[in-house]
Amino acid sequence: MRLVQKELESAWGVKVFDRYSVVLHIFRFNARTKEAKLQIALAEIPYLRSQLKNEVAHLDQQGGGSRYIMGSGETFMEVQQRLLKERELKIRGVLEKLRRKRQLLRTKRKRREFPIISVMGYTNCGKTTLIKALTGDSGLHPRNQLFATLDVTTHAGLMPSRLTVLYVDTIGFLSQLPHNLIESFSATLEDVTYSDVIVHVRDISHPESTNQKVNVLNVLQNLQLPTQLLDSIIEVHNKIDLVEGYQHTDPNAVAVSALHGLGMQELKEKIEEAVLQATGKLILTIQVDLAGPQLSWLYKEATVQGIDVLPEDGLANVRVIISSSAYGKYKKLFQP
Numbered sequence: 001m002r003l004v005q006k007e008l009e010s011a012w013g014v015k016v017f018d019r020y021s022v023v024l025h026i027f028r029f030n031a032r033t034k035e036a037k038l039q040i041a042l043a044e045i046p047y048l049r050s051q052l053k054n055e056v057a058h059l060d061q062q063g064g065g066s067r068y069i070m071g072s073g074e075t076f077m078e079v080q081q082r083l084l085k086e087r088e089l090k091i092r093g094v095l096e097k098l099r100r101k102r103q104l105l106r107t108k109r110k111r112r113e114f115p116i117i118s119v120m121g122y123t124n125c126g127k128t129t130l131i132k133a134l135t136g137d138s139g140l141h142p143r144n145q146l147f148a149t150l151d152v153t154t155h156a157g158l159m160p161s162r163l164t165v166l167y168v169d170t171i172g173f174l175s176q177l178p179h180n181l182i183e184s185f186s187a188t189l190e191d192v193t194y195s196d197v198i199v200h201v202r203d204i205s206h207p208e209s210t211n212q213k214v215n216v217l218n219v220l221q222n223l224q225l226p227t228q229l230l231d232s233i234i235e236v237h238n239k240i241d242l243v244e245g246y247q248h249t250d251p252n253a254v255a256v257s258a259l260h261g262l263g264m265q266e267l268k269e270k271i272e273e274a275v276l277q278a279t280g281k282l283i284l285t286i287q288v289d290l291a292g293p294q295l296s297w298l299y300k301e302a303t304v305q306g307i308d309v310l311p312e313d314g315l316a317n318v319r320v321i322i323s324s325s326a327y328g329k330y331k332k333l334f335q336p
């Protein structure tokens, strides 16, 4: 491997990198959070190990690699191996701590009962742009480069019925991503298991779009997600503005241009429908007596969307989004 690299370098007169180190370079350049940086440091270790082997083989040719380091009883190779092992353990320890913290956030999020929508797809397909268009979050920075997003981030958005949902921006897919990288980055895909709905974004202008779809679905299948979640994936055909005479033939997909804000209303409606289905939430209009405790109860236990006061008899029609369990409680309490 190294040898081929050296030969190519001298033949072409430029530096040569393999796929693994190119991806590592991009990741390192784009990592923002501590967790992403640590994931990369971890992914780097197998690479450093193989480099070490090459170096030692090289030293051995000069009769130096397996020599003992003064007084330590360890060879150069053994010292380096041990240091790498220590480094690996340390990184894994810190990552584990961060992971526990994330789990805590996750349970908190669950308690607050905001539906979670994971946005997935190939790198550069427009996930961040789409979330930006859906939420109006100006803190999001889509970029025309591979792996612009390396950290799983969450963004609040409103559904047509004014239900608040959380969109999770995920790390993009890449064909033939080096195996070790997948391993350490699959940790960041873990969150997907806890989402209520998955939005699968496809760059429909990409020549490899069909293969990409197959790969994404394969990876999702391997994450062992609940079947209900797998079955309710919403497919989005993005970048239709780049496809001349785009024909929308797939009735199960929503065609959009995230960049130009096309198709957002239809997509939001589709997402809302899936969210209500997945979370067992209902949209109801309930008539309440304004003198009673019902309205404040509903404010506490459900999402109140609007109130129509009927002046004649102190009643109001209240439109709410309510979980079926909360509605059960409501009926028990106020409509016995």
Ligand SMILES: Nc1nc2c(ncn2[C@@H]2O[C@H](COP(=O)(O)OP(=O)(O)OP(=O)(O)O)[C@@H](O)[C@H]2O)c(=O)[nH]1
Binding pocket: 121, 122, 123, 124, 125, 126, 127, 128, 129, 130, 141, 142, 143, 144, 145, 146, 147, 148, 149, 150, 170, 171, 172, 173, 238, 239, 240, 241, 242, 256, 257, 258, 259, 260
């Ligand atoms: N023409 C066009 N360009 C788009 C559209 N959506 C996104 N893009 C562009 O595609 C590029 C990538 O967009 P991102 O939103 O960063 O893609 P991503 O899927 O988040 O990429 P990663 O974070 O790298 O996985 C940017 O230059 C966007 O402006 C679209 O509907 N039409």
Ligand SMILES: [Mg+2]
Binding pocket: 127, 128, 129, 142, 148, 149, 169
């Ligand atoms: Mg992104």
